[in-house]
Amino acid sequence: MAQEQKDQVDENFVKEKEAAFAEFIQRKGLKTTRQRNTIISTFFRLRGHISVEELLTEVKKANPRIGYATVYRTLHLLVESNLVDERRFGYGLARYEGHSDVEHHDHMICLECGMISEFFNPRLEALQEKLAEENNFTIFRHRLELYGACQDKEACDRRKNQKAAEAQGA
Amino acid sequence: MAQEQKDQVDENFVKEKEAAFAEFIQRKGLKTTRQRNTIISTFFRLRGHISVEELLTEVKKANPRIGYATVYRTLHLLVESNLVDERRFGYGLARYEGHSDVEHHDHMICLECGMISEFFNPRLEALQEKLAEENNFTIFRHRLELYGACQDKEACDRRKNQKAAEAQGA
DNA sequence: GTCGAAAATGAAAATTGTTTTCGTAATCCA
DNA sequence: TGGATTACGAAAACAATTTTCATTTTCGAC
Structure with missing residues (x-):
C-alpha cells in the first residue's frame, strides 16, 4: 500500500514544486542549499498532512545530519512561498500540506x-x-x-x- | 468602556453558573474549595474569549496566592462540566468561553x-x-x-x- | 577560480504553553 | 474530630517550536 503509493509519485509535480521553490528563494535573495533541496524534495514526495516529525524521519533517510531546526526553517519558507499550507487539527501539532490542484x-x-x-x-x-x-x-x-x-x-x-x-x- | 462592561455583569448569570459548577463538583465527588470558587466566579464575570493568563491576572487580584496550576485545573473542570468551551484560534494559546444563550x-x-x-x-x-x-x-x-x-x-x-x-x- | 559578506547549518539552549510531581494543607463524611 | 481523600502551590517536567551561536556554505564581485 505504502509501496504502491511511493511508486505513484508524480515526478513532474515534484519538479514543478522544486522549481517554484527555487524561484522563491531567488526572488527573496536567499541561498540554495543541499539541505533545503533534500527537504523539499522529500516533502513533495510524501502526501497528505505531514507532521514535522514524519518529515524529519524521511529526510534523515537521505541525510541523517539534517535536524529539526532546518526542517522547521524550511517548512516556514514553504509556507511563506505559498507552496504549502500549515494546518492545526484539534490540538497542538502542526501539519503541513503541499497543495496540488485544489x-x-x-x-x-x-x-x-x-x-x-x-x-x-x-x-x-x-x-x-x-x-x-x-x-x-x-x-x-x-x-x-x-x-x-x-x-x-x-x-x-x-x-x-x-x-x-x-x-x-x- | 471596560468600566461600563464591568458594571453590566449579570449577577444572576454568575450565580447560575456557580450553582451549576457546584452541582457538577458534587456529582463527581470532588471538593469545594475557596480557590475554585474564586476562579469560577472571576471567570464568569469576564466576558469574551479568555486566555489562561488573562484569567490568572484577574484571579490574583482576589487571591494572589493562586497560581497557574490551579487555574488550569479548574478550567479543565469547567470544560468537563460543559459550562465552558475551549477554543484555539490560529496558533497555540487556548482561550476559554463561558457560553451563555447561544x-x-x-x-x-x-x-x-x-x-x-x-x-x-x-x-x-x-x-x-x-x-x-x-x-x-x-x-x-x-x-x-x-x-x-x-x-x-x-x-x-x-x-x-x-x-x-x-x-x-x- | 577565489575572496568575503551574507546566509544557512546543526547542536544545544531557550521559550512558550501546559501538565505533572510532590510535600503540605484543606475538605468533608463517618 | 478523625482521617482518608482531594486540592493546593511551587517547582520541575514536558512537548512543540524557536533561537542562539560557532562553524560552514553559498554566490556575486573581482
Missing part, C-alpha cells in the same frame, strides 16, 4: 480512524461571504473542520488497525 | 484589531450536514473560523489602539 479546501476528520478527507463546495464559500458581508467583515481566509466518524465502519476499522500496526512497528 | 456558534476574527465576533446560521449548518452525508460522514462537531478584517476601520482602529494601550499598561 487551491482551497476544507477538511473532514474521522475521530475513529484519523482519516482526513478534503472537500470544497462553492455554495459553502458563498454563504460564508454573505454572512461576513452582513457583519461588515471581509474574509481573508477561513478554516472549516468537520469532526466526526466515517459511516463505512469496515473501511474505518481497517484504517484504524493499520494505524495501530504502524505504531507498533515504529 | 449553544453553538462560529467565529469571525479580525486580524487587525483582534475582535472576535460570533455568528450562527442554520443554512450553513444544514449545508455542512449535506456535504458530510454525501461523503458518508457523520459530524459530531465542527469548527468554522473566518479570519479577515472589520470593514468599519474607525471602530477597528479604536480597538487596536485600546489593545496597544492595555499592553503598555500591563
Whole structure:
C-alpha cells in the first residue's frame, strides 16, 4: 500500500514544486542549499498532512545530519512561498500540506480512524461571504473542520488497525 | 468602556453558573474549595474569549496566592462540566468561553484589531450536514473560523489602539 | 577560480504553553 | 474530630517550536 503509493509519485509535480521553490528563494535573495533541496524534495514526495516529525524521519533517510531546526526553517519558507499550507487539527501539532490542484479546501476528520478527507463546495464559500458581508467583515481566509466518524465502519476499522500496526512497528 | 462592561455583569448569570459548577463538583465527588470558587466566579464575570493568563491576572487580584496550576485545573473542570468551551484560534494559546444563550456558534476574527465576533446560521449548518452525508460522514462537531478584517476601520482602529494601550499598561 | 559578506547549518539552549510531581494543607463524611 | 481523600502551590517536567551561536556554505564581485 505504502509501496504502491511511493511508486505513484508524480515526478513532474515534484519538479514543478522544486522549481517554484527555487524561484522563491531567488526572488527573496536567499541561498540554495543541499539541505533545503533534500527537504523539499522529500516533502513533495510524501502526501497528505505531514507532521514535522514524519518529515524529519524521511529526510534523515537521505541525510541523517539534517535536524529539526532546518526542517522547521524550511517548512516556514514553504509556507511563506505559498507552496504549502500549515494546518492545526484539534490540538497542538502542526501539519503541513503541499497543495496540488485544489487551491482551497476544507477538511473532514474521522475521530475513529484519523482519516482526513478534503472537500470544497462553492455554495459553502458563498454563504460564508454573505454572512461576513452582513457583519461588515471581509474574509481573508477561513478554516472549516468537520469532526466526526466515517459511516463505512469496515473501511474505518481497517484504517484504524493499520494505524495501530504502524505504531507498533515504529 | 471596560468600566461600563464591568458594571453590566449579570449577577444572576454568575450565580447560575456557580450553582451549576457546584452541582457538577458534587456529582463527581470532588471538593469545594475557596480557590475554585474564586476562579469560577472571576471567570464568569469576564466576558469574551479568555486566555489562561488573562484569567490568572484577574484571579490574583482576589487571591494572589493562586497560581497557574490551579487555574488550569479548574478550567479543565469547567470544560468537563460543559459550562465552558475551549477554543484555539490560529496558533497555540487556548482561550476559554463561558457560553451563555447561544449553544453553538462560529467565529469571525479580525486580524487587525483582534475582535472576535460570533455568528450562527442554520443554512450553513444544514449545508455542512449535506456535504458530510454525501461523503458518508457523520459530524459530531465542527469548527468554522473566518479570519479577515472589520470593514468599519474607525471602530477597528479604536480597538487596536485600546489593545496597544492595555499592553503598555500591563 | 577565489575572496568575503551574507546566509544557512546543526547542536544545544531557550521559550512558550501546559501538565505533572510532590510535600503540605484543606475538605468533608463517618 | 478523625482521617482518608482531594486540592493546593511551587517547582520541575514536558512537548512543540524557536533561537542562539560557532562553524560552514553559498554566490556575486573581482
